[in-house]
Amino acid sequence: MLKYAYYPGCVAQGACSELYLSTAVLTQALDIELIELKKAACCGSGTYKEDSQLLEDTVNARNIALAESLNLPLLTHCSTCQGVIGHVDERLKEAQKNDPAYLEQVNGYLKKEHCSPYKGTTEVKHLLWALVADYGLDKLKEKVKNKLTGLNCAAFYGCYLLRSQDNLAYDNPFQPESLENVFRTVGANPIYYKGRTQCCGWPLSSYATEQSFKMAGNHLQEAIEAGADCLVTPCPLCHLNLESRQPEIEKVIGKKLKLPVLHLPQLVALALGISPDKLGLNRHVVSNKPILEKLGL
The missing domain is CATH 3.40.50.11810 (Rossmann fold)
Structure with missing residues (x-):
């Protein structure tokens, strides 16, 4: 059985609740288990970085860390959430190699809020990629x-x-x-x-x-x-x-x-x-x- 840490995003829980519903029905039919990240925050839809790249990275490092704490990939069903969180994941994994001080700064803010640190141990994956690459x-x-x-x-x-x-x-x-x-x-x-x-x-x-x-x-x-x-x-x-x-x-x-x-x-x-x-x-x-x-x- 495939299993994911599920990041539903804001729109699917509001204006497009039919997406939240149909994702649940589909994954159940395919025997895919979703563990919903109920403590996750909005990814920002690309607007956080207009004020601060550090803000976008810290908020989404926390979202990714929630999935890492479950040892599961983070599953999205929104192109925007995928793009934002996926790019943050790429940027922070690059920082692990080339700018550890920046990652330490991000994790420092998470520590102040008693959140798990970002470790770079998982993957951010859209439902489309899960169907094509994981389920097959x-x-x-x-x-x-x-x-x-x-x-x-x-x-x-x-x-x-x-x-x-x-x-x-x-x-x-x-x-x-x-x-x-x-x-x-x-x-x-x-x-x-x-x-x-x-x-x-x-x-x-x-x-x-x-x-x-x-x-x-x-x-x-x-x-x-x-x-x-x-x-x-x-x-x-x-x-x-x-x-x-x-x-x-x-x-x-x-x-x-x-x-x-x-x-x-x-x-x-x-x-x-x-x-x-x-x-x-x-x-x-x-x-x-x-x-x-x-x-x-």
């Missing part, structure tokens, strides 16, 4: 009960997942195939389009809303024109911008879209024969009825 696509294929035959899925990776870390051990950051390989494994057709590796526009949305929505709208239109029945993303922030804000995007670009957007565990769980009712699909703003009808569900 051949084994996943054996679990498929409801092949998603005929469903055209367009990936939206999220820029944090692909390019925040210096080393991406499980895929090519500029020509990724992990999501598409998952689609093939569950019987769906991968759809390629220009925007699949680009930014969704979420980071702009608080101060340049129209530009953010135009960016998201371009990606959605490209996917539709390429023949996609849905987008599938491993990032809840991408999901918020591309799915929950789609009615607002339509007003900005002056076009109807109505393209369903699924979280990665929702798609895989459907292929395992899990009922849509158990995956929070009814929480989405854009109706998933067209893809469920296409799959006979």
